[in-house]
Amino acid sequence: MSADDKKGKKEIIREKMIERQGEAKVVRKIVLIVAIILLISAAAVIGGGYFYINSALKPVDPDNDKPKQVEIPIGSSVTGIGNILEENGIIKDGRVFKYYVKFKNEAGFMAGEYELKPSMNMKEILDSLKTGKVMEEMAFKITIPEGKQLEQIAGIIAEKTDKKPEDVLKKLNDKAFIESLMAEYPELLTKEILAENIKYPLEGYLFPATYPFYKEDPTIEEIVKVMLDKTSSVVKEYHEDMEKRKYTPHKLLTMASLIEEEATEKVDRDQIASVFYNRIDTGMPLQTDPTVLYAHGEHKSRVLYKDLEIDSPYNTYKYPGLTPGPISNAGVSSIEAALVPAETEYLYFLATSTGEVLFSKTLEEHNQKKAQHITNN
Template identity: 70%
Template structure:
């Protein structure tokens, strides 16, 4: 009886083992099928994407030499130009053209009316956009220096044109106008510019450069779109580093503006950036004087202790972290400093009357330098 029971247990275990082996075979078969299907899908997607892009890189119609008039407005971004070319049947896909231009690091396309055909290749289109000439001569130029605030830029525009300064500043802050600009430059202007506590939505977004104009009396919109297009063109060059820093364009321009306002000609801006980042890492207020002046809404040669008490979201003595938005426009050197800060242990810096900037690791060291170089 015991031997029969022992035998039945062996048979049971053998049956279970066979059953598990069969289940394992089924599981392996299912895994193999699923893996094969996924591989086929991936290969199919990659193959389809490859052939789609390859096709999009080709002329729309190599045999069609019919010329079309294509108007590229002043201030058009690469995104805008790509869309215009697609709408006119000169290219097949605006996004493919846009990324091709970025990959080739092409820029400085010129506005104007062009004669193009569906038979043109990407290199031919790019060459045409770069070498084409606007029929009109440059009537005047507007130079926007680095570190200028929106109100100062409005004054510069007013002085160079027939537009009243107050009219310019009012349009720069008009919600309908700003929304229109957001549609033209969606990669640059996001809803962040309407965040709570933002004083002026377009503050810091009008890039410092010299802009040529080809009309006697361009509208405020025509004047400003060129500046926004330049800002978008510059910011798009730093998409990768921005992603690594987890920065939006708004945050990048905000940090860059703080660096710009603190910088002098003699100092490496990446060291100033390192001080700001070091302070943020230890949850220390940035305590930068230009933010106090921006909060006060006035320009002063010197910030007083009583000024530091102003209750305003832009006052970095009272509030930790970045200001709600930029406090001025920033040039490329400050933008790059914000993205590539130096590696230092500095927590303090001091600008001397000679234009030098002295860096310190401790408050005691900072105060000694202050007593030595700053007179009351």
């Protein structure tokens, strides 16, 4: 190859390198421009979202004090209440209302006929819904605390309605009544509640809450349906989480009830849930004392070794996995723990006399804590 040919090739290579460098510069400019555009767009979206949410939390019309009659049906979910308020022009956006309520951890909204104004701010609206400032005067209310069992709930209903507890309980377990409820609430009350080993079909399904009644003498059927409406609305809020875990309402309420019965005010329920799930995953029985007491049908402060011998599918010392059904009514915090447990390696927990719950990874560690906090008490 001659010197001229070599020189020509070098020139060609040099020209191509210059061309590639030019292309690279163009590409870098394009990438930079696109990145700037994306950043500006993101900033615009975030800024726009902030201003939108801020605007949605303000009164619809600060100058409009004309009251509107707004009905909040019994059993309405937060989503449902938000939609009703938006449709009536009391708030600007039902979705913003929903997330605001969850962010503020607000609860305890009461059903009824309200007089609300477009000039009201979000706090005034929430306060009205929580204090029950309704047009129609309430005849009485029934409060069902968390962790109550069906026999106890029957007693509460009886006390408020001048009925005998045994008559209320009999109605709550009447087969024809149960089947009529199953037809009315097919997504909530499935055939699982009529399984052979179920003690009470409606156990765990009467949601803990305060229920206002505007009639002096509602029937047991009417009272139960109000409570089932509430349970149904709560369970629907967690539909997506239930699908992820492949949970039916029955299985969810069963797990939640076990968590509810073991929880104290000083413990995070999601950690108790983690122990139950870890035990199930490793094939260990749950061995939770409240299930033994439920099997015996009695309440007492301490479970004895002889109590553990009862042959019942509700006895989680003898039978692995969950109980056939709920053993009490669980609140929202226990339901959420059942769906989103903490990620731990704990296999044991121990409740002390002060209400503190101690968690352990091994049996040896658990026994040490038991000797220190229980045996010596």
